[in-house]
Amino acid sequence: MSERTFLLLKPDAIQRGLIGEIISRFEKKGLKLAGLKLLSVSRELAEEHYAEHKGKGFFEPTVSYIMSAPVVAMVWEGPEAVALCRTMMGATNPKNADPGSIRGSYAVDISRNIIHGSDSVESAVREIALYFKSEEILDYAKAG
């Protein structure tokens, strides 16, 4: 069933010039890009994004990290897009990520793991609403 997921290219993806390469993977897979923006994340947004991790040791470093340079926020659509994108991203810890996955290809450190993706349809709805206004999600015909 077609669903939406939220993906965030983290600061090191932008600083290392990997935006195009990573977006290209999702395009070539056949997913449909429905929302896209380059932005700086405020502390308020960062804390809201990672609210479920509040109190954990990595919360503050993770919040500081996504505020450290711009990020690219995206909405992608397609059949089982949430699970599909998580497979394409690879394990949260790049050391355990399949070598062909995005984290397996481009990252070595869990705290600089290149990309975030929603872990469920419910998280996707919450995260999309954090980063996008409804009119910023576009519907259009896609070839193929």
Ligand code: CMP
């Ligand atoms: P992300 O998918 O964005 O969700 C939470 C983030 O916290 C995670 O990716 C990592 O970048 C970061 N993080 C840092 N340390 C840890 C850890 N020990 N366990 C889980 N996530 C961590």
